[in-house]
Amino acid sequence: MDNLASEQKQIPHNLPVSPQPFVDREKEIREVTQALLDPYIPLVTVTGIGGIGKTALAQEVAHRLLEQGQFAGGICWLDCWGSDNTLDAILRTIQTTLGLGGTPVVREEVRRYLRTNPCLLVLDGYDAVAQDMELLAFLERMPEPSKALLTSRQDIRLHGWTLALDSLTKQDAVRLFVEAAERHEVEVPSEQNPLVAEICRLVDGVPMAIQLAAAQAASMSLDTLRQRIAQVGLKVPSLEATLRQSYSRLSERAKALFRRLAVFIDGADDKAVENVCQVEGWREAWSELVRFALVREQNRCYSLRAAIQPFALKLLEEAGEREKYEERAAEYFLALAQFGESKLDTDEADIGIAIARNKRGNMLAGQEWYWVHERWEEVIAYGYALDRLLDVAGFWEDRLKVLQRAVEASKRKGDAGEQARLLHNLAILHHELGDYAVALGYYQESLAAFREADDRFNQASALNNLGSTYHVLGQMEKALECYQQALAIWEKQLGPEHPQVAVAVNNLGSVLRDLGDLAGARPYYERALA
Ligand SMILES: Nc1ncnc2c1ncn2[C@@H]1O[C@H](COP(=O)(O)OP(=O)(O)OP(=O)(O)O)[C@@H](O)[C@H]1O
Ligand SMILES: [Mg+2]
Known part of the structure; x- marks a missing residue:
């Protein structure tokens, strides 16, 4: 006995708990x-x-084999409906489960292990990957003495042996119904067994349907239930009812993880889940959610299934946690946006770009959260970081929205300096988008605000940029005037040698050139080049 137990412990496996x-x-x-x-x-x-119970049967068989100490090399459960179900991903799961070391996936190494150690691979829901020829080739050359157990709705006719699973026997069906009813706190006295048997017959002895019927026994008598099913068939519960049922069976920590995942708009990576959700041992909780098909993982991005998100949010609200966890997410993604932005001028700019691409939804939602909660400072901080991040990643519309929010926040906050800087950014964006008329308005507004705040340097920047908008619009006189003013301020403030001064000088030269005043332009160009 002891011997068996210690052997069993050593068999690596990842079998889900029923x-x-x-x-x-x-x-x-x-x-x-x-x-x-x-x-x-x-x-x-x-x-x-x-x-009909294919998954349940495969689980039961695998657990019993494990208990018996069979397949000493390991038993690996593979959910083919899981998100990453390419052959490489499957091999990776096998590698990690069997403890063959990490990446990269070495097919030959996995093969060698399967040849020298008897293993069982269970591919649950094989239909999902039946089109994958590489995987098929791998399975058909399954190295002895290892084995594969597949479950599939379609009869896929691979070589080997197939069991076509049928309805439960009358006796088993009644037992399943009674046990399921008990989970819904309905006691079924044994004299009602014939009635239960009749209900099970009406739903063709399919375990899934029996469980649904048993759940409905909580709200009506068995006799009424039988009549209903006979007349109108089995009422399929709403998605919410089904989800509530799954939710009620989760462990406390899986419940917490499930509802808190609702705060992510487009999924989250390990770090985000860890930092925002505050669930200890969240990975185990995660595998529980995977078993209930509530979540998906793709390229290490964890998310709820889309149809399930609103329900999880409702649960978060019911648990009185919505405010807290949405705030944590908003805070986390603000720090991430700022981190990404700080990378843009370094040789790790691609980190910033990746953040902009992959976390955009979460970051936009974060700014939105602060906006709704009138937390102006954070709205503005998001504005600055996202302005640049979304710029390099090319999300113009979002960038516009984010900046407008930030400008509005600075107004409400009553911070004139901030407002001037943000208006200036907004003007630059409109210029880049080719909305010159709108850009002009914002430049003038920001210029006035810089004057009011007596911010000389930025006054000159705004004048210089305003000049270039006039320039594009062909309003040369105005452009000239703006450039001259900018030059005068910068020269006075920064000294004649400063690069910023050279920019203004160069701009001036180009307006004069475009005006046909080549003689006037020359000294400016010569100066800019000096
Ligand atoms: N023998 C059984 N004892 C207890 N519960 C069972 C049994 N067979 C099936 N069930 C339950 O019935 C439900 C449906 O079974 P299961 O998920 O195994 O079906 P499936 O054939 O794998 O379906 P699918 O094709 O959708 O994957 C599950 O909740 C499962 O736990
Ligand atoms: Mg199944």
Whole structure:
């Protein structure tokens, strides 16, 4: 006994824990187990309609084999409906589960291990990857003595042995119904068994349907339930009801993780989940959510399934946590935006660009959160960081919205200096977008504000930029005037040698040239070049 237990501990595996006790199917379990232990059968497939219990059976078989110490090389569970289900991703899961060391995936190494150590690979929901020829080739050359167990709705006819899973027997169906009803706090006295059997017959003995029927027994008598199903069929519960049922079966920490993930607009990476959600051991909680098909992972980006997000947000609200976790997310993504922005002028600019591309939704939502909560300072901070990040990543419309928000926030905050700087940025953006008339308005507004704040340097910047907008519009006299004023201020403030002065000088020269005044332009060009 001791011996067996210690052996068992050493067998590496990643089998999911069944959320509920398994009911019978002894005959099928025996058949599948025998096939898997038969040295002449490389692949075993379980087929059957959705909800018939393929996954549940595969889990039960795998757990029993583990307990018996079979497949000492390891048992690896692969959810083919999971997001990353290419052969490489599958091999990576096998590598990590069996402890073969990390990346890169070395196919030959995995093969060698499977050849020298008997392993069981369970591919649940094989339909999802049935088109993958590479994977198929891999499975068909499954190295002995390792085995693969597949579950699939379609009969895929791979070589090996197939079990077509059928409805539960009457007796098993009744047991499943009674156990499921108990989970909904409904006691079914044994004299009602014939009634239960009749209900199970009406839903064709399909476990999934039996469970749904049992859940409905919580709100009506069994007799009414039977009549309803006979007349109108099984009422399929709303998505929310189904989700609530799944949610109620989760551990406390998986529940917490599930509802807190709702604060992410376009998913989150490890760091974001860790920092924002505050769930200890969140990875285990995550695998629980994976088992309930509530979440997805793609390239290490963790997210709720889209249809589920609103429901999770509702739960977050019900738990009284919405405010807190949305704030944490807004704060986290503000720091990230600022970090990304700080990289833009370095040789790690691609980090900033990647942040802009991948976290845009979360960052925009963060600014929005601060906006709704009238936290002007943070709205402005987001404005500055996102202005540059979204610029390099080319998201013009978002950039415009973000800046407008920031300008508005600076107005409400009553900070004239800030407002002038942001108006200036907004003007630059409109100029870049080719909305020159709008840009002019903002430049003038910002110029007035800089004058009021007595910010000489930025006054000159605004004049210089205003000049270039006039220049593009062909209003040369005005352009000239602006450039001259900018030059005068900078020269006085920074001295004649400063590069900023050279910029203004050069601009002046080009206006004069465009005006046809080549003689006038020459000294400016010569000066700019000096
Ligand atoms: N023998 C059983 N004992 C207890 N519960 C079962 C049994 N068979 C199935 N169930 C339950 O019925 C539901 C549907 O089963 P399962 O998910 O295994 O179906 P499936 O055939 O894998 O469906 P799909 O094709 O959608 O993947 C699950 O909640 C499962 O736990
Ligand atoms: Mg399944």
